[in-house]
Amino acid sequence: MLMNDYIKRSDMISCLLCKDAPCSNACEKCNPSDVLRSIWFDNQDVASLKLPIDNPCRDCDGGCEKACVAKDKVRIKNIMNILYDEVRPVTEIALPTDENRLKCDMCGVPLENPFILASSVIASTYDMCARAFEAGWAGISFKTICSLDIHEASPRFSAIKGADGSIIGFKNIEQLSDHSVAENMHIFRELKKNYPTKFILASIMGKDEAEWESLAKECEDNGADAIELNFSCPNMMEGGLGSDIGQVPELVEKFTRAAKRSTTIPVLAKLTPNVATMSPAAEAAFRGGADGIAAINTIKSVIGVSPYTFVSAPAVKGKSALGGYSGNAVKPIALRFIAELGQNKTINGLHISGMGGIETWRDSLEFILLGAGSIQVATAVMQYGYRIIDDLKAGLNYYLTQMGIASVKDIVGAGLESISSTTDVLERDTILFPTFDTNKCNGCGRCVISCDDGGHQAIKFENRIPKLDGRKCVGCHLCRLVCPENAISQSKKRIGL
Numbered sequence: 306m307l308m309n310d311y312i313k314r315s316d317m318i319s320c321l322l323c324k325d326a327p328c329s330n331a332c333e334k335c336n337p338s339d340v341l342r343s344i345w346f347d348n349q350d351v352a353s354l355k356l357p358i359d360n361p362c363r364d365c366d367g368g369c370e371k372a373c374v375a376k377d378k379v380r381i382k383n384i385m386n387i388l389y390d391e392v393r394p395v396t397e398i399a400l401p402t403d404e405n406r407l408k409c410d411m412c413g414v415p416l417e418n419p420f421i422l423a424s425s426v427i428a429s430t431y432d433m434c435a436r437a438f439e440a441g442w443a444g445i446s447f448k449t450i451c452s453l454d455i456h457e458a459s460p461r462f463s464a465i466k467g468a469d470g471s472i473i474g475f476k477n478i479e480q481l482s483d484h485s486v487a488e489n490m491h492i493f494r495e496l497k498k499n500y501p502t503k504f505i506l507a508s509i510m511g512k513d514e515a516e517w518e519s520l521a522k523e524c525e526d527n528g529a530d531a532i533e534l535n536f537s538c539p540n541m542m543e544g545g546l547g548s549d550i551g552q553v554p555e556l557v558e559k560f561t562r563a564a565k566r567s568t569t570i571p572v573l574a575k576l577t578p579n580v581a582t583m584s585p586a587a588e589a590a591f592r593g594g595a596d597g598i599a600a601i602n603t604i605k606s607v608i609g610v611s612p613y614t615f616v617s618a619p620a621v622k623g624k625s626a627l628g629g630y631s632g633n634a635v636k637p638i639a640l641r642f643i644a645e646l647g648q649n650k651t652i653n654g655l656h657i658s659g660m661g662g663i664e665t666w667r668d669s670l671e672f673i674l675l676g677a678g679s680i681q682v683a684t685a686v687m688q689y690g691y692r693i694i695d696d697l698k699a700g701l702n703y704y705l706t707q708m709g710i711a712s713v714k715d716i717v718g719a720g721l722e723s724i725s726s727t728t729d730v731l732e733r734d735t736i737l738f739p740t741f742d743t744n745k746c747n748g749c750g751r752c753v754i755s756c757d758d759g760g761h762q763a764i765k766f767e768n769r770i771p772k773l774d775g776r777k778c779v780g781c782h783l784c785r786l787v788c789p790e791n792a793i794s795q796s797k798k799r800i801g802l
C-alpha cells in the first residue's frame with residue numbers, strides 16, 4: 306500500500322508553479338499546472354486520477370510546453386504520459402468522493418479538516434482570511450493581536466534555498482499584528498458573519514495579567530472559537546514578552562490562568578522551541594487550565610552572514626538580530642517537540658495543534674501520527690500560496706481511504722509508541738546490509754566515497770560497480786542516503802552477532 310512516486314520533484318525542477326499558469330491556459334483538455342503542483346506536493350496518485358479518462362496528451366501538439374515560461378521548459382507531455390501509463394494503472398483506489406474522513410475538531414469545536422493557517426502575515430486581514438477560507442482551509446490562527454505599538458523593520462525576512470530555488474529554511478524578525486485591537490475585532494465579526502462554519506483561533510499577547518484576561522474576553526465576544534496564547538514569539542522588541550514568557554513555566558501558568566478566567570471558549574498555549582524540553586511549560590499551561598498546546602513557534606537563529614559586509618541577514622542598515630527560523634528545515638525539531646508533548650502523560654488529553662515546516666500532506670501526517678489533532682501552516686503558504694490546501698486535503702484524504710482509516714482522528718498519536726527519548730532501548734544485534742540495484746546504479750561511485758571517508762570502507766568499486774564487503778559493513782546506510790539514483794535498498798540481515 307504505497308502512494309506512487311514515479312515522478313520526482315527533480316524531474317520537473319524547472320517548473321515555476323506559476324500564477325495563472327500559461328501551460329493550463331494553453332490547454333483545453335486538462336489542467337497541467339494543477340497536475341504539476343500535485344506532483345510537487347507529493348500527490349501523484351491523485352494527480353493521475355484527476356486527468357481525463359482518455360489521454361488527450363499523447364497526440365496533442367504540446368501547446369502547454371510551448372507556453373511554459375521556464376527557461377528550461379518543463380517536459381509536461383512526458384510527465385502526463387508517465388501519469389497515464391505508469392501511475393494510474395497501479396493506483397489502488399478511486400478518488401474519494403467526499404472529505405468526511407478529514408473532519409475533526411479542536412478541543413471539541415468542529416473543524417471541516419485539520420488544516421488551519423498559522424498565526425502570521427498570511428492570516429492578518431479580512432481579505433486574506435476570506436480567501437483562505439474560500440480556498441478550503443478549515444480555519445485561521447489570526448496574526449497575534451496586542452495593544453503594543455508595532456513598527457516593523459525592513460527587510461524582515463531571509464531564507465536558505467535549495468537547488469531548485471525553493472525555500473528550505475526561513476528567518477523572520479517580524480513581531481505582531483500592527484492593526485489596533487478594535488480593527489482586528491471588526492475583522493473577527495465580519496469573518497464570523499460571512500463564514501460561520503470556519504474556525505477562528507485568536508492569537509493574543511498581553512503585557513500583563515489584566516491584559517491577557519481582557520484580550521481573551523474581547524476575542525470571544527467578537528466571534529473567536531478559541532484563543533491561542535502567544536508565549537513564544539522570539540522577535541519582541543521589549544523584554545519579558547513572547548518566548549521570554551514561554552521559557553518560564555510560572556509565567557505560562559499565571560497568564561494561562563488569567564486568559565481562562567475571562568473566557569468560556571478553549572484556550573491553547575502556543576509554546577516556544579527555544580528550550581531544552583517543552584514539558585515544563587506545557588505542564589504549567591495545563592495547571593493554568595489550558596485546553597490545548599500549539600507548537601512550535603519559530604526557532605531563534607542567525608543566517609546568511611555576508612562575506613563582504615560581515616552582517617547577517619536580513620540586514621537593516623548594517624545591523625541584524627536573532628530571528629525566528631521556520632519552514633521545512635525545522636520539521637524534525639518540531640516533530641521532536643510534538644512527540645514529547647504526545648508522550649507526556651501529565652498533559653494527556655490536551656489537544657495538540659502541530660506546526661513547523663509542514664508543506665505536504667505527508668508532513669502533516671507525521672505530525673498527526675505523533676499526536677497532533679490539528680495542523681497549522683505558515684511558511685509554506687507564504688512561499689506557495691493558499692492553494693496548497695488542495696493537495697494537503699486531497700493527499701491526506703486519499704491516504705486515509707487507501708489505508709481503510711475511517712477518520713483522521715483514529716490515527717492521532719498512532720506513531721508515538723515507536724519513539725524513545727533515549728537510544729538505550731534499541732536492539733543492537735542485527736545488521737541490515739545495503740543491496741545495490743545494478744539496473745538503477747549509474748556507476749557514479751558516490752556511495753564508495755562516502756563509505757571510504759564517512760563510513761567503514763566496506764564498498765569496493767570495480768569497473769564502476771559497487772560491491773559490498775560484508776565483513777566490514779556495519780549497516781549504517783550512509784551509502785543509501787547519498788545515492789543520487791535511489792539504487793540502494795536495505796535487505797539482507799545478519800542476526801545475532
Ligand SMILES: Cc1cc2nc3c(=O)[nH]c(=O)nc-3n(C[C@H](O)[C@H](O)[C@H](O)COP(=O)(O)O)c2cc1C
Nearest residue numbers: 423424425449477601602631632661662682683684
Ligand atoms: C513571517 C512570520 C510571522 C509570524 N508571526 C507570528 C505571530 O504573529 N504569532 C505567532 O504565534 N506566530 C507567528 N509566527 C510563527 C508561525 O505561526 C509558526 O509557528 C512557525 O512559523 C512555524 O510554522 P511554519 O514552519 O509552517 O512556518 C510567524 C512566522 C512567520 C514566518
